[in-house]
Amino acid sequence: MTAPAHPLTDLVRCWQHGWGVACGLAPADEADGALHVLSGKPGRHLESIVLDADGDPAALRALAAQVAGSPHPDWLTVPTTAPREVTAVLGEEGLRLAAEQEHFMTIDLRDHPDLPVVDPYSVSLDRDGPILDIRIADEHGRPAAHGIMVVHDGVAVAHNIATYRTHRRRGLGGAVMSSLVRAATGLGAETGLLTASKQGRHLYTALGWTHRAGVVSAGTREPRK
Numbered sequence: 001m002t003a004p005a006h007p008l009t010d011l012v013r014c015w016q017h018g019w020g021v022a023c024g025l026a027p028a029d030e031a032d033g034a035l036h037v038l039s040g041k042p043g044r045h046l047e048s049i050v051l052d053a054d055g056d057p058a059a060l061r062a063l064a065a066q067v068a069g070s071p072h073p074d075w076l077t078v079p080t081t082a083p084r085e086v087t088a089v090l091g092e093e094g095l096r097l098a099a100e101q102e103h104f105m106t107i108d109l110r111d112h113p114d115l116p117v118v119d120p121y122s123v124s125l126d127r128d129g130p131i132l133d134i135r136i137a138d139e140h141g142r143p144a145a146h147g148i149m150v151v152h153d154g155v156a157v158a159h160n161i162a163t164y165r166t167h168r169r170r171g172l173g174g175a176v177m178s179s180l181v182r183a184a185t186g187l188g189a190e191t192g193l194l195t196a197s198k199q200g201r202h203l204y205t206a207l208g209w210t211h212r213a214g215v216v217s218a219g220t221r222e223p224r225k
């Protein structure tokens with residue numbers, strides 16, 4: 001078996017950078033085997049992304065204990081090829097598991113299909129430095145789909161890809177991704193990274209993205225009153 005081109009840890013680091021830029025977050029601090037970022041989301045004071053849960057289970061357990069004991073509602077995100085084992089560890093340490101596991105996916109962007117936007121939809125694509133922002137509108141100019149891609153160091157990270165409910169399964173998700181990938185490769189990106197929801201995984205798999213790891217997440221439990 002040939003080794004994967006990039007170890008998961010490197011990909012997670014690249015993904016976190018792109019996600020942070022997409023969300024306007026300050027650069028993460030790296031300590032104790034994780035990237036720590038003040039996420040500013042409700043219920044997520046500090047988010048810690050574990051870099052090598054599979055190779056360093058002791059660090060994973062220590063990070064889980066740290067988040068469990070935090071006085072704030074902190075959050076732990078764990079890319080892993082062993083999601084069941086990780087889920088067990090986070091539960092044992094007293095964390096509140098997220099309802100749904102996500103999926104860490106990659107693609108060689110040269111293999112990405114280039115799908116058009118079909119009538120009657122129209123596309124606008126803006127660029128702000130490394131951030132590509134696409135919006136698709138219907139024939140009345142109302143929003144139908146959108147997405148962001150951040151390009152850095154040959155890597156493109158997709159974020160906040162969505163099609164409004166009444167416009168789904170008409171090829172807009174594929175068109176959003178295709179337009180972003182076309183622009184990102186024009187900026188030198190070669191590798192695509194993202195974390196996918198269950199629905200998103202269907203779309204990205206149809207576009208040729210590969211599942212590299214599960215993403216297990218959990219937060220600090222609210223203190224008992």
Ligand SMILES: CC(C)(COP(=O)(O)OP(=O)(O)OC[C@H]1O[C@@H](n2cnc3c(N)ncnc32)[C@H](O)[C@@H]1OP(=O)(O)O)[C@@H](O)C(=O)NCCC(=O)NCCS
Nearest residue numbers: 162163168169170171172173174196197199200202203206
């Ligand atoms: C995921 C999402 C963006 C897909 O958008 P979409 O515009 O419906 O996607 P497309 O029409 O381009 O789908 C292309 C192909 O992807 C696959 N696919 C997309 N959504 C799917 C689903 N819910 N179930 C199964 N396959 C799906 C199918 O193969 C589909 O082709 P088909 O319709 O000919 O069968 C949309 O469902 C959505 O916004 N979901 C909520 C937000 C979300 O989860 N975003 C992803 C974050 S990672």
